[in-house]
Amino acid sequence: MKFTTITILLTVAVLSILPVGCVSAQRQNVSAVSELCHMPKAPLQTLWLTGENPQGIKGGAGKTRFGRKGAPVQGIPAGGQLVLADIKTSGTIRRIWCTITSFIVPEQIPVALRGLKIEMYWDGAKTPAVQAPLGDFFCHSMGNMVSFENACFSSPKATSFNCFIPMPFRKSAKIVVINETEHDIGMFYEVDCTTGDKHDDSLLYFHAYWRREHYTKLREDFTILPTVKGKGRYLGCNLGFQTHPWMRQSWWGEGEVKIYLDGDKEYPTLCGTGTEDYIGSGFGQDYFSHQYQGNQYLSEKGGYYREAYGFYRFHIPDPVYFYKDIRATIQVIGGPGYPDMLQMLNEHPEIKLMKAGDGTEYYTRKELEDNPKHSGYVERMDDWCATAYWFMEAPENDLPPLAPIDERTKNLP
Numbered sequence: 001m002k003f004t005t006i007t008i009l010l011t012v013a014v015l016s017i018l019p020v021g022c023v024s025a026q027r028q029n030v031s032a033v034s035e036l037c038h039m040p041k042a043p044l045q046t047l048w049l050t051g052e053n054p055q056g057i058k059g060g061a062g063k064t065r066f067g068r069k070g071a072p073v074q075g076i077p078a079g080g081q082l083v084l085a086d087i088k089t090s091g092t093i094r095r096i097w098c099t100i101t102s103f104i105v106p107e108q109i110p111v112a113l114r115g116l117k118i119e120m121y122w123d124g125a126k127t128p129a130v131q132a133p134l135g136d137f138f139c140h141s142m143g144n145m146v147s148f149e150n151a152c153f154s155s156p157k158a159t160s161f162n163c164f165i166p167m168p169f170r171k172s173a174k175i176v177v178i179n180e181t182e183h184d185i186g187m188f189y190e191v192d193c194t195t196g197d198k199h200d201d202s203l204l205y206f207h208a209y210w211r212r213e214h215y216t217k218l219r220e221d222f223t224i225l226p227t228v229k230g231k232g233r234y235l236g237c238n239l240g241f242q243t244h245p246w247m248r249q250s251w252w253g254e255g256e257v258k259i260y261l262d263g264d265k266e267y268p269t270l271c272g273t274g275t276e277d278y279i280g281s282g283f284g285q286d287y288f289s290h291q292y293q294g295n296q297y298l299s300e301k302g303g304y305y306r307e308a309y310g311f312y313r314f315h316i317p318d319p320v321y322f323y324k325d326i327r328a329t330i331q332v333i334g335g336p337g338y339p340d341m342l343q344m345l346n347e348h349p350e351i352k353l354m355k356a357g358d359g360t361e362y363y364t365r366k367e368l369e370d371n372p373k374h375s376g377y378v379e380r381m382d383d384w385c386a387t388a389y390w391f392m393e394a395p396e397n398d399l400p401p402l403a404p405i406d407e408r409t410k411n412l413p
Helices: 002-015 023-027 106-115 338-347 365-370 405-409
Strands: 045-049 074-076 081-087 091-100 116-122 130-133 153-155 161-163 167-169 173-179 185-195 205-213 222-229 232-242 257-261 293-298 308-314 320-322 325-330 383-392
Touching (some): 074 173, 116 205, 222 232, 325 383
Antiparallel strands (some): 091 161, 091 185, 153 161, 293 308
């Protein structure tokens, strides 16, 4: 009885991470814990694509140097690329792991995390479904590495990249890492997959997209995911924040996440209550790393309010479906105390502090001086970045190419 109960609970936990279009296929392909002790109905081939067997040839792994660890690392020259996977049949990517030699030269790490670009293509598509800086894709924020674990990504010692999101495909899959830095970089990698999977019509393809604004504009929400047309499921995002120099030493996270679904225009269907609320915290953000939500990165600079934050939310137990289109944003609004705002005005007399609202009201010095125990909502301009993750029916998403390396790497904390 105990075994049955535990098995059911674990099965529900595993199936809850899968996109709606993958569940039926994954049930017959041993993704559910309850099926760990059963063979799949259709024969599947397990592959580990690594430098020791980049093509996944049966009986062809580990041959270099007489089978004595001859090709664990592959070089990516400056301006070059490395193909991690190039599969020409149906299958499912089940795990991706890698690490890079830049950890041997610590000063190269921030540029490497943002300068290495990862792209993924499904079923022969001409444009990538996934395009993001390597670090941000694997849930590391702002060019920094930390130790963390969640339902989709992990980094046990802050020196590696792990992804556990299932990525099914019908005809082919290609994963490429492009080195846009000025340094040659070595990569150890492993792409774990099965081939021969029989996917039905409910299949959804995995997508991810990164963008940054340095800096945002007053009263303009930061776009986490630009408008994507189609049918699918929004999986979540990894967000990065760095405060504007004019607005240090104040609480920045009052902005509400808004998700526009299926034709929403001026106002969204989904709207949260605040930045830290979106990741399940409350009254500020500190370090925590949980399954579906977390604040995995805090910069060293800053006092109670840090200079930069990295945080994530995955909509696994609380799915977000869309049937025509989707767009996700977050307001750039802070909630500083009046003394904090006075300090801003003292340090930067040229600025005006706009109240959250219609854009016509501003805090006056007298108002702030007369109410030292108050706080208020203020429109901000900050450095924001986001990696959005979602599944959809189409293998392409028509989003613009990834921003150039200079835009990705400037002014990192």
